[in-house]
Amino acid sequence: MTTQTPALLIDDASRHYAGTPAPAVDGVTIDVAAGEFLALLGPSGCGKSTLLRMVAGFERLDGGRITVGGRTLSGPATHVPPEERRIGLVFQSYALWPHMTVAGNVAYPLETARVPRAEREQRVRAALDTVGLSGFDARHPAELSGGQRQRVALARCLVMSPELVLLDEPLANLDVHLRAAMEEEFADFHTKTGATMVYVTHDQAEAMALATRIAVLDHGRLAQVAAPRTLYREPATRMVAGFVGQGAVVDGVVTGPAADGRVRVRLFGAEALVRCRTGQPEGQALVCLRPEDLEPAPDGPIAATVVRAAYKGGFVLVEAEPQAAPGVRLLLRVSGDAQVAPGEALRLAVRDGWVVPEGPSQERLTPARE
Amino acid sequence: MTTQTPALLIDDASRHYAGTPAPAVDGVTIDVAAGEFLALLGPSGCGKSTLLRMVAGFERLDGGRITVGGRTLSGPATHVPPEERRIGLVFQSYALWPHMTVAGNVAYPLETARVPRAEREQRVRAALDTVGLSGFDARHPAELSGGQRQRVALARCLVMSPELVLLDEPLANLDVHLRAAMEEEFADFHTKTGATMVYVTHDQAEAMALATRIAVLDHGRLAQVAAPRTLYREPATRMVAGFVGQGAVVDGVVTGPAADGRVRVRLFGAEALVRCRTGQPEGQALVCLRPEDLEPAPDGPIAATVVRAAYKGGFVLVEAEPQAAPGVRLLLRVSGDAQVAPGEALRLAVRDGWVVPEGPSQERLTPARE
Amino acid sequence: MSLATLNDRRPFRAAGRFSVSGAPLLFALAGLIVLLPILRLVWEVAGPMAGGDLTALTRVLTSKMTWRATGNSVAIAAGATVVAAALGVPFALLCGLTDLRGKTALAFCLILPLMIPAQIVALSWIHLAGSGSPLLKPLGLAPAPGTPNPVYSSAGMILVMGIEHAPLVFLALRAALRAVPRDLVEAAQAAGARRGRVLRTIVLPLSLPGLAAGLALSFVAALGNFGVPALLGIPAGIPVLPTLIYRRLAGFGPSVLPEVAVLAVLIGAIACVGIAAQMALQARVDARVIGGSAPAAVLRLGRARRPLEILCWTVVALILAAPLAALASTSLIRVYGLPLGPETATLAHYATVLGLDQVGRAFTNSFVLSGVAALLLVLLAIPLAHAMAGPGKGGRLVRAVGVLIELPHAVPGVVLAIGCILVFLKPLPLLGVSLYGTLGIILAAYLARFLSLALRPAQAACAALDPAMEEAARACGAGPLRRLRTIVAPLVAPAAAAGGVLVFLTAFNELTVSILLWSQGRETLGVVVYALEEGGSPTLAAALSVVTIAVVVTVLLAVGWLGRRLPAGIIPWRG
Amino acid sequence: ATDGPAGKLVLYTSQLEADAKQTVDAFKAKNPGVEVEWVRSGTTELMNKLRAEIAAGSPQADLLLIADAVTMESLKAEKRLLAYKDAPVQGYRPGTHDPDGTWFATKLITTGIAYNTAAPMKPSSWLDLLKPEAKGTTVMPSPLYSGAAAIHMAAVKEQPDLGMAFYEKLQANGTTAAKGNGGILKSVASGEKLYGVIVDYLPIREQAKGAPVAFVFPKEGVSAVTEPVAILNTSKNPDAAKAFIAFLLSKEGQELASRQGFLPALPGVAPPAGFPDTSFISLMPYDPAKALKDDEANKKDFADLFGG
Ligand SMILES: Nc1ncnc2c1ncn2[C@@H]1O[C@H](COP(=O)(O)OP(=O)(O)OP(=O)(O)O)[C@@H](O)[C@H]1O
Ligand SMILES: Nc1ncnc2c1ncn2[C@@H]1O[C@H](COP(=O)(O)OP(=O)(O)OP(=O)(O)O)[C@@H](O)[C@H]1O
């Protein structure tokens, strides 16, 4: 992340659709540095698309301001229409024009900008090259596979050399294998072009694999913006802890003062040393336990029962219930060779964990992954 | 798996659509025991849906025979129409009837079968109970979430108490979180009802999590049928090795005779001990290396360069190129705390592996996961 | 929808829809029975030809008048289609694509001309443009007495028919526009395209199939229109095929029928060329939208909105309110020809008209006829449309029937009526009763004439039906008829009902068919209006027309009100 | 008439609704045993219906009461009419019924000139329509669609001082053709045209109501359609049909026609108000049989001149 003027600044932006009870986007502030790859992550309906459409200019702001490269595009009394924003946009549905060829689709933004024919052809060729679709010029979108369609959409956005590219769940419609392949292409594309990218997804694995930073939205509000690793290891809220990565968020008691970023907590009657923010107060707290934080150990202090065991290829994902806290589900991985059956008893050791800064809620404890 | 007469026997079944160059299903033989959960796995277009539709009776056979509970439903000169097969069917698109309530959808098969009203209502209630949708009777499909819709589809199929349930990619339309939740429900459902189930998917993780056995189809032919663990650890062909689980399939040389199911191979100039079939001959061979088979070790015999490193939450998936074999991509996992950057040098040790019984092909070596 | 679904859908569409391939044959047969009257007329041409008798054919085809009328028909129908497009396209764009206010009301007003009989519309225009114009005369804008009425001309016919058929273009294009996903438009905006460019390069090409369908409908309707050329073309001395047919009929001699049949087949052939052109155009344009089911596109009009709204309502006032007002003022004048003023105005004509007992009967008859026709056609359209979407031989046969149904819609009503008399005069086989002289024969004619109106929407809905809906029912053990009844029919019912509403409204005012088929006590509204007009009581005819239009509008509003909770698409003018 | 004719009688008539009802009611008052079912429509529509019925093998009508004798002649030529030899035709002028007794005139509907009262010139002769004052402001019914107009044309062509040349001059003077008489009345009443060739009763009735039209019987004479009645030889109840014709031809029947506003065919019966005495009206003679023979040629000539 660089420290120059942000490529995109979303400043306290809000949008409340008429006739809905709550705002779809509610006072969101994010700055995105030039060249950054920001993922907007959150459950369905949390306002990701709305925020993206506000940046693209398809939705007006009810409050706040959006600045791109120092120029205010949306703000009080300002609204630059989408066609004048020069922001690249890739849609979940690809939004290819079925009546045009691949080349026609990609050339469209250049025709609109009255780029001379020779230059146009050269740039279209270059863009198709970048996405590995040279030779597909004359095909129609209907004659392409899903991944190829997505790449045409990418080329169409790329051909304008936009400073800012917005992508709205570009992989949601693809199957697992294609999704993996396309993920790599996006990463390559980002490296090659150096464009600033904002990428909407509800798939945390996708966000983590791609983004330099992830902004998690929850009911229209920003829950946390951080690098993937930070988000995974140090979730700021219970919602983030549950939404990003697997694991459990459980009730614990901080029993000592924080030191060196670590603190002692009591979990299911056992003591454990987990990470925390500086200044974490003592008392009731929420602790996030990732699968790799737990380990089956013959002398582990926590007695638990296996509830479910799913072979995931290479390892078995075990769901276990601590005997001290019925109803709570802990997740851990054991080697793929181990035979684990539901009902089996298990002793667990806590190797690591994280005290969620947001205080413990009143809700009943549930496994965090849905 | 039991050894009584198979609940479903697919015997050398073939189907060649008019006007297509190759058969969609080509001499497939599988027997499914009563109570078994068989997954049909394979890439898009390999003939999974066609095979399922042949069992359901929507497609006629061009050769072979399909027997359910001892009764031949499809065969030479036999074709029982779908409406007389009493086979439960769950569609990828749910195929709920939007003009009927939840209860109406579920009651439909019973109405068709002229089940008296009182019994009908009782059975509908029981089926909705089983899928955890009591109290949703009067809703319309449009008023349900994706997961709830899928459960209604399940209840509709369940209410007929079919001996055999066929499911065609029932989770393909759901988002990641919902998919995980529904996977569990299918597993529960299978345990509760004890029905024989055939489950089509192209997602190997899903197949492995659910099925007692997996049948892998490749271009209409059966590549392997085996339990998930066997399929992952002992893939019969290069295609299965690549399609199921992550990892690489690389060229090696078997340098000694097999003993105790293990054999010595030379890989990238280094020696390693890997698993194999009994009677594996010496000489050129394909070796499947899963991510957990490789380990970074300061003294590892294989020198490699990091090509890509993707944080997956909890661990980093590293793609590495052996210096001895440019172009080959090996996959391994390293701890989430480690900082790995592309270009870095790395030494690897081979802890395990599997000699693919199918001989080495002429194709250029590529990473196996696509 | 994921890719996998897309893949699954296309190939499986063709598979296993009917295990009992007899069902489509059955429905094809039902369709053919409905088409019997028109087939009987085709036989009037084909029969003698098969027997080697070509006299009627050569007589008609060698007549110069035939070709003159054909030329006029084609030119005027094409011109009317251009006018219909010029009106229908901008309104469809504004109503279907923009944030214009009052779209429902605007759409409602635009659809009205379709519901008002052609002869009434034509009469209104004669009133309006003539030297006696009750509106223009007081304004001093009326043509001087004795100067020819400008609507008695090809241009007049083109204008009036164009206005009358603009709703067809409007409805078809607006439906297509609604299917243009928002993100395709937004992608173009993000690419820097302004409104005009988006319209030209994205929206119009994508909705071309719908536009083509609308143009074809309008062309076929103009080709078979009798009311307008009868009132505007004859005084101008411009023969077209429908008036030529009428003239042949007014002639004498037993040779009339074969000759009329030849002319009718000629109209049918031209109509088929129009339909074929539409299909060719649609096949050439690949506008199948791939991917998401995003909501329909909306273009913001911005500052242009207010002026455009004013313009729209001005045009609507011109094409609808003005002729209607002319008609209304005629109905209020004590004696036709006097200027309308406080001392010449009277409501007496309304009292007279409403006192006529045939008027009450006519309202009842028209109501029953159009209601029953709409109901039966919806019931027939669903299985027929379903069979047409089916695979194999059965499907092909039904699709062939589907082309034939354009015929009774394209030929002038009088020709169809003659076909009905030929078929239904003799007692029906097996039943032993004759439909002749009953409402039954008019109903039979309506069924043939309006089948295409009812079928087209149902057909579109069936083609879009997910085959998995039916396959799920099969897996539940449901046979073909049960599936049709419990799954297909309810699912395509909204679309079929939309067709039914169109049939009802069109049949309510129908004249040209019932004029030959009515009998004492079984007159339709159109017949009574016509009789008053012909009998030299223009004021009474105008009064009854006004009452009829009021009833149509009331019915429309009631349907709209009752249909508030119906799924989108049933109420034609609803957004 | 205690044991008069009985049974059902089907009448196809082109009389106006109200007139047809009066006529039938009056007949039924005298013949209570007969049940009359009637279909009213324009002559063309009625003939289309009848033609189709004939083609389908079962004409439904017993009696035909339609506008003109030429149509009757065509049916007679096809041998579809029943001869009523002893019909009560005493007192009627020859030419107003078929000498063979197949059809009988029931009234005189003459074709003359109507004009808008605002018109600068009041016509008194057919030739006045050729004057410059009438240029482009005259409308007439087309013989291609109107039976009365076809007979008018046949009659005009027989007139030595009019003839086909008259039509040519009308065309040169900008006269246009319309489909029917109703349209002519509206054109003239509304002032859209100033002069119209039209049947008598329409403008005379409207003038009585105050419309700005007037009707003249040109001095050369007028043509007349006679609204003849005939029995189809397929009639299932010829006795009742004959009784109906006898009623129409009776003095009582003729007085009814006069009350309805038409010139009676039987000389000596008083004309309706607004009409001159029958003796002041001269009829242009014409021969229905010849008119039928020339019909095609006349229509072609007309179409060549006026189009449509
Ligand atoms: N045009 C609109 N009018 C009214 N409400 C809307 C509109 N568009 C979105 N909303 C509502 O605003 C909220 C946020 O919607 P948005 O589409 O931004 O969610 P999202 O995070 O993109 O969800 P998804 O992952 O399902 O795409 C939702 O509650 C949605 O129903
Ligand atoms: N009705 C059909 N006519 C012709 N070819 C067909 C038809 N249905 C399927 N095919 C072809 O048969 C092959 C197998 O198709 P099938 O639908 O069984 O694949 P699948 O394994 O289910 O794929 P997916 O994962 O994409 O659903 C494909 O090549 C497909 O194109």
Ligand SMILES: [Mg+2]
């Ligand atoms: Mg979204």
Ligand SMILES: [Mg+2]
């Ligand atoms: Mg499939």
